Amino acid sequence: MSSDLCPPIATPRASEPEWLADGTPFSREFNDVYYSRDDGSAESRYVFLDHNRLAARWAALPDAPGTLFVIHETGFGTGLNFLLAWQLWQSVAPASARLVFRSLEAFPLEADALARALQRWPVLEPFTRPLLGAWPPLLPGLHTLEFDGGQVSLQLYIGDVREALEQCGADTHPELAVKADAWFLDGFAPARNPAMWDDAVMRRVAALSKPGTTLATFTVAAAVRTALAKHGFTLARVPGFGRKRDMLTGVFDGETAPGPRPPTQTPWHLAAAAPRGDRRAIVIGAGIAGATCARALARRGWRVTVLEADAAPATGASGNPQGMLFTQLPAADTPHGEFTLHSFMHALRYYAELFAGDSKGLSPCGLLQLHGPRDAAALARLAERFAAYPRLVRLVDAAQASALAGVPLAHGGLYLPASGWIVPPAACGRALDHPLIETLPGCRVRALSAEESGWRVQLDAGGMLQAGAVIVATAAAANELLGADALPLSPLRGQITLLPRAALTPAPRCVVCAEGYVAPPHGEWICCGASFVRGAGDFVPTAGEHRGNLQQLQEILPFFDATAVDVATLAGRVGYRASTPDRLPLAGPVPDIAAFREAYAGLQRNARLPIDRIGPYRRGLYVSAGHGSRGLTSAPLCAEAIAAAIAGEPSPLPRRLQRTLSPARFLIRRIIKGQLP
Ligand SMILES: Cc1cc2nc3c(=O)[nH]c(=O)nc-3n(C[C@H](O)[C@H](O)[C@H](O)COP(=O)(O)OP(=O)(O)OC[C@H]3O[C@@H](n4cnc5c(N)ncnc54)[C@H](O)[C@@H]3O)c2cc1C
Ligand SMILES: C[S@@+](CC[C@H](N)C(=O)[O-])C[C@H]1O[C@@H](n2cnc3c(N)ncnc32)[C@H](O)[C@@H]1O
Incomplete structure (x- = not known):
């Protein structure tokens, strides 16, 4: 698979194990058990934890911000190894350290099978419960689940082992990838599943290792030993668990052979x-993009100063009293669609954790995307494509939709049961509420300049601040700080309408969308929206935009009479989205335009020429902007990706999505088309 292609969504992935008489899950395809029938948890502990010497290594970790330990596992299976590692981490690792456990799995188990497989270890229940609570719909790609307030991060890549390792950076410039400290090699037995253990896989395992990386595996198969030794591991056979004669441990000594392959595409991303610098960052802008970045960095032990031009956070587009958690199900397997889905699933988990125990900030009431008379067939095709993911979406007819919404609806459509709405200012406030974050309202940034130790940030009111890392999260105003036309961001005005609650009876119980949207009542208001008007302007609601919103509301709720409302009496709010030509955000490092032009001039003659030079980006300068009309969904995953890049952690984005979201993508297009002066 080329590195830009996405694995097909429509192919069901979930594996349905058989259950042996003693309750052990068994794979018919591979004719093997998921864990030992003797004492699965004792064997896992013995093989993977003990023989990577995790207890001693973790106890010796410094209790200092930035301490990171990375485990890579081939074969997540029931998650038993992960849960045992997490349990051990909690008991021995220092409080400030972070564990990133990245596991690769081609045939994941559904939550009920996972629960059944793990129920035999009640002692693991405090770990099993949150894992099951966060268990995602099994879409292909990289899912990041955070536990223990962010101290433990599970990065679960659903896909074949080779593709997964490639997307973690094993093939192209692996020196840039964050390497494993320890490997758990746990596919089914090599004789029954050779593809999981072959030379090509072991080469990638080595590419993601560094001197001192350890590995442990239950197998001592000759082919596995040969491949691991060839690619730089010094191996030892040691006694196996229980009745098993032996198992394998290894240490990577840094000598790989043969080296990584040359790239097939230009790695400008x-x-x-x-x-x-000293783990200090400045975030400019306190909307949802800036607030999520600040939180993601603070969780990694960074001190963050957030500079906001306005008198308080969340006064820009992120200031609406209600915001819907939208997504758009993709009709094709593209990186664009993959980001849309994964950012949505990530946002649902993010807000659930952020608002845990606070029903005022988040309502997971479900969301209906109704079809009109013309697009019923298209939505039905989409539902068919996603038929394997009923926890994500299902097709409903008009009667079912009406029952779900509690109001009569003329059409059916797609129902996303886990979606809903949030209070965006509360989401920003909560994200910023962290001891390592200082928010400074009333601080408009005038200019940025690079210096030896990082970035100098000049304030409008005089004075300046310095930090090694700066994230610009100022929506369409990003260009004011990053250079005249560095990024193709344009403002897109939007107005919501707030109807008094009594003006809509009955009111919907879930979010209902068609061309516009309406949310369930919140306080005294019912929020519907929104207008789209190109360009910048004022913040005064207009009667015309109210009328447009009411017309859209009437199309959703045929019993509502838009003409009966006096628009002059309505409340509303205006904001400006920042849009990009491809409707995806810009999330990542900021390109050095002159250096890009020089490095990739050859692409103008031949766009497919793989120029083996990584992107010349401005060190320490990042942007999260261009979140368009779905920023509440897209911002949290972008923030994680930027914070991981800054903190030197494994990215929550596969390499193909790093390319898709790269702030340099439009610059590269301009270079290819010869449009750069
Ligand atoms: C009417 C409307 C309805 C919407 N509904 C939804 C919805 O239901 N669901 C959804 O997901 N999305 C929705 N959106 C889109 C969503 O609001 C945006 O995508 C999101 O809020 C963008 O967040 P942001 O942090 O990038 O920008 P903003 O929230 O605009 O934050 C940018 C911040 O940067 C500050 N700033 C700018 N320049 C400077 C400077 N030089 N120095 C310091 N600070 C600066 C600004 O004051 C501002 O606070 C809607 C948008 C509108 C307009
Ligand atoms: C023995 S189980 C792993 C057990 C697991 N570590 C645990 O703690 O339960 C092996 C896993 O490898 C997965 N697998 C098999 N072939 C694979 C492949 N080609 N790519 C990725 N995963 C694969 C299987 O679906 C299975 O879940």
Whole structure:
């Protein structure tokens, strides 16, 4: 698979194990058990934890911000290894350290099978419960689940092992990938599943290792030993668990053979060094993009100063009293669609954790995307495509939709049961509420300049601040700081209408969308929207935009009479989305335009020429902007990706999505088309 192609969504992935008489899950396809029938948890502990010496290594980790330990596992299976590792981490690792456990799995188990497989270890229940609570719809790609307030991060890549390792950076410029500290090699037995253990896989395992990386596996198969030794591991056979004669441990000594393959595409999306300095960052802009970035960095032990021009956070587009958690199900397997889906699933988990125990900030009431008379067939095709993911979406007819919404609806459509709405200012406030974050309202940034140790940030009111890392999260105003036309961001005005609650009876119980949308009542208001008007302007609601919103509301709720409302009495709010030509955000390091022009001039003659030079980005300078009309959904995953890049952690984005979201993508197009002066 080429590195830009996405695995097909429509192919069901979930594996249905058989259950042996003693309750052990068994794979018919591979004719093997998921864990030992003797004492699965004792064997897992013995093989993977003990023989990677995790207890001793973790106890010796410094209790200092930035301490990171990375485990890579081939074969997530029931998650038993992960849960045992997490349990051990909690008991021995220092409080400030972070564990990133990245596991690759081609045939994941559904939540009920996972629960059944793990129920035999009640002692693991405090870990099993949150894992099941966060268990995602099994879409292909990389899912990041955060536990223990972010101290433990599970990155679960659903896909074949080779594709997964490639997307983690094993093939192209692996020196830029964050390497494993320890490997759990746990596919089914090599004789029954050779593809999981072959030379090509072991080469990638080595490519994602560094001197001192350890590995452990239950197998001592000759082919596995040969491949691991060839690619740089010094191996030892040691006694196996219980009745098993032996097992294998290894240490990577840094000598790989043969080296990584040359890239098949120009790696302009790959950036080199992380920021300089002392784990201090400045975030400019306190909307949802800036607030999520600040939180993601603070969780990694960074001190963050958030500079906001306005008198308070969340006064720009992120200031609406209600915001819907939208997504658009993709009709094709593209990176665009993959980001749309994964950012949506990530946002649902993010807000659930952010608002845990606070029903005022988040309502997971479900969301209906109604079809009109013309697009019923298209939505039905989409529902068919996603038939394997009923926890994500299902097709409903008009009667079912009406029952779900509690109001009469003329059409059916797609129902997303886990979606709903949030209070965006509360989401920003909560995200910023962290001891390592200082928010400074009333601080408009005038200019940025690079210096030896990082970035100098000049304030409008005089004075300046410095930090090794700066994230610009100022929506369409990003260009004011990053250079005249560095990024193709344009403002897109939007107005919501707030109807008094009594003006709509009955009111919907879930979010209902068609051309516009309406949310369930919140306080005294019912929020519907929104207008789209190109360009910048004022913040005064107009009667015309109210009328448009009411007309859209009437199309959703035929019993509502838009003409009966006096628009002069209505409340509303205006904001400006920042849009990009491809309707995806810009999330990542900021390109150095002159250096890009020079490095990739050859693409103008031949766009397919693989120029093996990584992107010349401005060290320590990042942007999260262009979130368009779905920023509440897209911002949290972008923030994780940027914070991981800054902190030198494994990215929550596969390499193909790093390319898709790269702030340099439009610049590259301009270079190819010869449009750059
Ligand atoms: C009417 C309307 C309805 C919407 N409904 C939804 C919805 O239901 N669901 C959804 O997901 N999305 C919705 N959106 C889109 C969503 O609001 C945006 O995508 C999101 O809020 C963008 O967040 P942001 O942080 O990038 O920008 P903003 O929230 O605009 O934040 C940018 C911040 O940067 C500050 N700033 C700018 N320049 C400077 C400077 N030089 N120095 C310091 N600070 C600066 C600004 O004051 C502002 O606070 C809607 C948008 C509108 C307009
Ligand atoms: C023995 S189980 C792993 C057990 C697991 N570590 C645990 O703690 O339960 C092996 C896993 O490898 C997965 N697998 C098999 N072939 C694969 C492939 N080609 N790519 C990725 N995963 C694969 C299987 O679906 C299975 O879940």
